[in-house]
Amino acid sequence: MPPQPAEPAERLRPALMWACVALAGGVLLHADRVPAWAVAGTFALIAWRLTIRQPGRLLASLTVRALLALVLVALVLMRFHTLNGLIAGTTLLMLMAALKLLETRRLRDAQVIVAVALFLLLAACLDRQDLARVPLYGLEALACCAALAVIATPGLGGAAALTLAGRALALALPLAVALFLLFPRLPGAFWAIPTGEEAITGLSDSMNPGSITRLIATYEPAFRVTFIGTPPPPQELYWRGPVLEVFDGYTWRRRAAMLPVREQLEYLGTPYRYRVALEATQQRFWFALDTPAGAPAGSVSLSEDSELIAAEPVGAPVSFEALSYVRTRALQPLPAAARLEDTALPDGANPRTRALAQSLRGRVGTDEALVRAVLEYLRTGGFAYTVTPEQLGADAVDDFLFRTREGFCGHFASAFVTLMRSGGVPARVVTGYLGGEWNPIGGYLLVRQSDAHSWAEVWLSARGWTRVDPTAVVAPERLRRGILDLFPQALAASQRLLRASPWLRALLQRWDATNAWWGEHVLRFDVATQLNLLRRFGVRTPDVRYLGWGFILALCTWLTLSAWHLGRGRRPPRPDALARAYARLCRKLARIAPPRAAHQGPLSLADTVAAHRPELHVPVAALLKRYAQLRYGISAPATYRRDVEAFRRAVVSLRLPPRR
DSSP: OOOOOOOOHHHHHHHHHHHHHHHHHHTTTTTTSSHHHHHHHHHHHHHHHHSSSSSSSSSSSSHHHHHHHHHHHHHHHHHHHOOHHHHHHHHHHHHHHHHGGGGGSHHHHHHHHHHHHHHHHHHHHOOOOOOGGGGHHHHHHHHHHHHHHHHHHHTHHHHHHHHHHHHHHHHHHHHHHHHHHOOOOOOOSSSSHHHHHHHHOOOOOEOOOOOOOOOOOOEEEEEEEEESSOOOOOGOOEEEEEEOEOOOSSSEEEESSSSSSOOOOEEESOOOOEEEOOOOOSEEOEEEEEEEEOOSSSTTTEEEOOEEESOOOOSSSSEEEEESSSEEESSOOOHHHHHHHOOOTTTTHHHHHHHHHHHHHHHSHHHHHHHHHHHHHHHHHHEEOOOSSOOSSSSSSHHHHIOOOEEOHHHHHHHHHHHHHHTTTOEEEEEEEOOEEEEEETEEEEEEEGEEEEEEEEEEEETTTEEEEEEEHHHTTTSSSOHHHHHHGGGGGGHHHHHHHOOOHHHHHHHHHHHHHHHHIITTTTHHHHHHHHTHHHOOSOHHHHHHHHHHHHHHHHHHHHHHHHHHHOOOOOOHHHHHHHHHHHHHTTSSSOOTTOOOHHHHHHHHHHHGGGGGGGHHHHHHHHHHHHHOOOOOHHHHHHHHHHHHHHHHHHOOOOOO
């Protein structure tokens, strides 16, 4: 087909400019996700297209555009090894839209660019739903709607387009709220999108303290906890994560296979019920206080190590309720296979640690006494807590105990468990979080990634698995204060400023409380929450059918109100003060002369009145001439309102004799 003729420059240029603005906004939403070269290339083509004086001119031939498209597809494949997935697909879409700018000659091409910007907005919404990004999404939606308005309406200015787009979005907002609240939701994700290369946050299922020379403290939240009732004391806030039982002399790992049956426990002390709002980690671990009494959901299993393990990685924020105890007692002895596994050590590794454990074991008689002896050794052995330890050698535990003597919780937990196993006591490393920061505004405990912690558990015949935190004897203040309070230099300068300033810290708490509300009531709004909402409105036994009827009712209400609003907008504008006074004069004159015709002007009306009532010609003609001067003549802006008011008063005071 021959190419279609280009649009006139005065018609295409504003449409193209607004389409480029919408595309640039969509690209900026992904600037921190996609490769920098893709962002730079897209903006370069946008700038190049906007500098062309003839908007309808082709910038490249079909052959050149095809070759560029193949090159860009190859670059995306080289970077991501796929064209599927959210980030890879978004990068490809951005680059194809940039190529489309090379052939924008008609308004339809500008519409395609805006459609790509809307798809980029959708991709950003699927990728991240943080509260801080909601205004950015709103601005991008406004820019896209304004661009469509400019494309559809020739001569529409930018301010008028933004006003029209804002009114359209405001009119659509009630329907969006109704869809969010009442449209029946399916359990699980509506579709699955490969995430590609995403950073995994949180704890891992292995620990290698010997290779760490600097402990990085991140300020990001891990989860939030709302207690139902009295919370436990601060020294009991141990949040259990992966349990590490396999040791190769340098690295601790989880066991490959779980035991089929969990040990029987007697729960002691006060039960604590709470609700956890867990952030996305892309891992399967759910964190619970010490020893959970059961699995909080059907898709989550409670292992024999008291870990909560989900069937799928936590790819989105999730909330759950749990019941935990901080004191338990085993009702059965430790199985022989478990005892063998939890006392195993690699042959030949850390010989000095083994010799120390054997020496301590020879001085004491019971496992409890060995625990006390090892803790006393750590307390009096000149050990120090630090976030910048030295790198350890091949025999990491020997190097730590007898040379560096400086480390953080992972070093102390690893050394303690190795000493206990060398002395014949079953022991394991438990990783998770310790403590948290109380948010008085939201009434919850905020646990950050910087609160990550490691401790030990030993098997004692009288109690079963018992928590022992060796860090407590070296740095007891770590149990009462977070690592950021002990080592503020572990944070970036901006984060230290936030923590040092009381009012900035209070502001940060308010913002976090708002984020917690957003996550609980918006991001985790599921079908169960929808049914609870119906119960608040008096529906005793709600199900999905009630949600459907509620949505239909809301839709009909929205359509009715929208039709009323649009119909009201079609009404003629209310007359101004001068027109109202003139209409009143015409009604008075209709009592003494024929009514004014629709086509009749004020001077013609004066002649009609003079023909029927000559005696009233002078006062009536003066008023009508004054109206003509005010309406159609040139009046001084400073005196216009005063003259209109004088005309209105003259009309009110006009007294006409009745018709004879």
